Amino acid sequence: MYVVLGGGIGGLSVVHYLQKSSFKNVKLIEASSRVGGWIKTTKTPEGFVFEQGPRTVRPKGVAGENTLALIEDLGLVNKVMPIQYNHPAAQNRLIYVNKALHTLPFNNIRSLLVTQTPFTKPLICALFQDLKTPKKLVKDESIYDFVERRLGKEIAEYAVNPLICGVCAGDAKEISVKFLLKSLFEAEQTYGSIVKGMLMSIFKRKPSSIFQTKCELFKRAEKERWSVWSLDGGLELLPETLRISIKNQQADVLLSCPCTELVFQNGKAVVKVSEKIFECDHVISSLPAKQLALLLTKQHPELGKELSSIPTVSVVVVNLQFKGRLLKENAFGLLVPSSEKLPILGIVFDTCCFPKGDNTVLTVMMGGRWFDQFFGNDPSPDKLLSTAVQYVHSILHISGDPQAHEVSLLRNCIPQYVLGHYERIERIKAYVNEHNLPLSLVGASYDGVGINDVILSARTAVKNLIKIFNDGEVI
Ligand SMILES: Cc1cc2nc3c(=O)[nH]c(=O)nc-3n(C[C@H](O)[C@H](O)[C@H](O)COP(=O)(O)OP(=O)(O)OC[C@H]3O[C@@H](n4cnc5c(N)ncnc54)[C@H](O)[C@@H]3O)c2cc1C
Numbered sequence: 366m367y368v369v370l371g372g373g374i375g376g377l378s379v380v381h382y383l384q385k386s387s388f389k390n391v392k393l394i395e396a397s398s399r400v401g402g403w404i405k406t407t408k409t410p411e412g413f414v415f416e417q418g419p420r421t422v423r424p425k426g427v428a429g430e431n432t433l434a435l436i437e438d439l440g441l442v443n444k445v446m447p448i449q450y451n452h453p454a455a456q457n458r459l460i461y462v463n464k465a466l467h468t469l470p471f472n473n474i475r476s477l478l479v480t481q482t483p484f485t486k487p488l489i490c491a492l493f494q495d496l497k498t499p500k501k502l503v504k505d506e507s508i509y510d511f512v513e514r515r516l517g518k519e520i521a522e523y524a525v526n527p528l529i530c531g532v533c534a535g536d537a538k539e540i541s542v543k544f545l546l547k548s549l550f551e552a553e554q555t556y557g558s559i560v561k562g563m564l565m566s567i568f569k570r571k572p573s574s575i576f577q578t579k580c581e582l583f584k585r586a587e588k589e590r591w592s593v594w595s596l597d598g599g600l601e602l603l604p605e606t607l608r609i610s611i612k613n614q615q616a617d618v619l620l621s622c623p624c625t626e627l628v629f630q631n632g633k634a635v636v637k638v639s640e641k642i643f644e645c646d647h648v649i650s651s652l653p654a655k656q657l658a659l660l661l662t663k664q665h666p667e668l669g670k671e672l673s674s675i676p677t678v679s680v681v682v683v684n685l686q687f688k689g690r691l692l693k694e695n696a697f698g699l700l701v702p703s704s705e706k707l708p709i710l711g712i713v714f715d716t717c718c719f720p721k722g723d724n725t726v727l728t729v730m731m732g733g734r735w736f737d738q739f740f741g742n743d744p745s746p747d748k749l750l751s752t753a754v755q756y757v758h759s760i761l762h763i764s765g766d767p768q769a770h771e772v773s774l775l776r777n778c779i780p781q782y783v784l785g786h787y788e789r790i791e792r793i794k795a796y797v798n799e800h801n802l803p804l805s806l807v808g809a810s811y812d813g814v815g816i817n818d819v820i821l822s823a824r825t826a827v828k829n830l831i832k833i834f835n836d837g838e839v840i
């Protein structure tokens with residue numbers, strides 16, 4: 366028997382891939398009363414979709430193709446809502462600097478040649494700086510330092526700093542370039558410059574599809590030039606459909622059952638869940654690393670210490686619906702560089718991507734790496750709501766109260782891949798191997814925070830299990 370810990374998208378995908386490769390005796394253990402983890406959608410009584418966690422998925426690369434293949438497997442193709450590259454939401458990235466909104470100049474070649482505020486030089490100057498800057502051999506560096514050194518302070522401050530807020534709600538001065546922008550890091554280490562590395566990559570063979578034949582939906586995404594996609598009714602449809610699918614194939618799904626201890630003995634794993642104890646051949650954990658650490662630290666303190674050292678940050682998500690079409694800018698949303706020292710990280714313009722009649726739906730995201738500084742220990746929902754509404758008024762000039770709102774405090778929701786993350790993950794994997802622990806690690810804490818990364822990590826873990834047990838069908 367296999368036990369999968371955690372019913373977020375990682376754990377659900379593991380069960381799906383186990384079943385696909387003919388492992389049928391699977392138990393999924395989830396602490397809360399629902400599946401989906403951070404993927405959570407609510408609907409207002411008037412039918413407005415409020416995403417409390419992720420809202421879009423990228424169709425790019427091997428990981429993007431893998432997720433689209435899963436969507437096909439689950440029969441969700443008709444629910445996919447793509448946003449194409451030429452849509453304003455894909456073209457326009459706004460940042461809020463010096464009390465004004467600015468469009469980031471990365472959407473066409475012409476924009477490289479002109480000076481656009483808040484930048485004081487055309488972007489092309491940054492590319493020349495990169496070509497002139499000598500290569501520096503480093504093991505790792507913060508994304509901010511790397512970009513400042515090679516492309517200049519303005520790109521680090523106005524492009525990379527907000528980008529990191531919009532992917533991990535973190536501080537670019539702490540996040541590892543080797544992990545989050547691996548291709549740019551390797552471009553310098555191998556070719557001496559980002560520009561040269563990018564040019565070389567045009568001639569390099571792209572990684573081929575992991576499928577024998579390309580998935581149809583991926584082919585459509587390429588042909589129609591999708592930038593991102595979502596699901597009609599909200600992204601929670603994905604974990605919910607997975608839950609139904611795995612249950613139909615006889616997986617034992619235990620909800621409201623937090624695992625409290627994990628012990629390894631005689632090549633087996635003993636999983637404690639409330640009063641019950643399950644012995645199994647292998648455990649696949651999709652829990653956040655800190656949660657897993659709590660379960661095994663008594664027996665494996667060294668592993669527990671490494672796992673609990675992966676930092677996380679908390680994000681406040683405030684969904685708002687206003688009557689009327691109130692947005693002047695047509696864009697995915699706006700991001701706020703941390704140098705602005707505001708409690709908000711950014712605002713997503715939901716109804717710009719997916720219009721909803723004569724209404725405006727926005728999502729304000731706040732806190733992240735700066736949560737404690739701005740909100741302290743236990744902020745009240747009223748304070749969080751009024752802060753969000755205040756910035757919607759001052760930045761977007763939308764006055765009046767929202768007709769509907771939802772405030773969610775997502776504690777420790779996003780892991781931070783800080784300097785040294787790569788080496789820490791290597792140490793964790795080595796420990797598991799050297800001690801022959803029947804344990805696989807899946808989920809956002811390790812090899813990528815995006816939904817695509819998490820689903821691919823699930824598939825990879827199952828593929829590796831097939832190798833270990835020399836059993837099951839190849840997926
Ligand atoms: C605000 C926000 C916006 C995001 N936006 C995007 C986006 O636009 N696009 C994108 O691709 N990604 C986005 N992400 C990232 C993505 O949503 C997550 O990385 C992904 O959902 C993580 O999935 P997971 O299965 O690894 O973990 P989780 O979702 O954390 O699932 C882990 C599960 O384990 C359970 N659990 C914990 N402890 C125990 C225990 N002791 N016993 C049993 N169960 C336990 C939890 O209840 C949870 O259900 C966003 C994330 C956040 C927070």
Ligand SMILES: C=CC1=C(C)c2cc3[nH]c(cc4nc(cc5[nH]c(cc1n2)c(C)c5CCC(=O)O)C(CCC(=O)O)=C4C)c(C)c3C=C
Nearest residue numbers: 423530531532533534697698699710711712713730814815
């Ligand atoms: C423009 C506004 C955005 C805000 C505000 C924002 C907040 C936010 N995002 C995450 C986590 C992720 N976002 C991801 C993708 C993504 N985010 C935005 C914009 C905002 N995010 C866009 C346009 C996209 C699409 C991808 C892109 O074009 O860059 C992802 C997935 C990344 C991947 O590798 O696929 C994650 C993860 C958090 C935690 C957050 C909170 C402030």
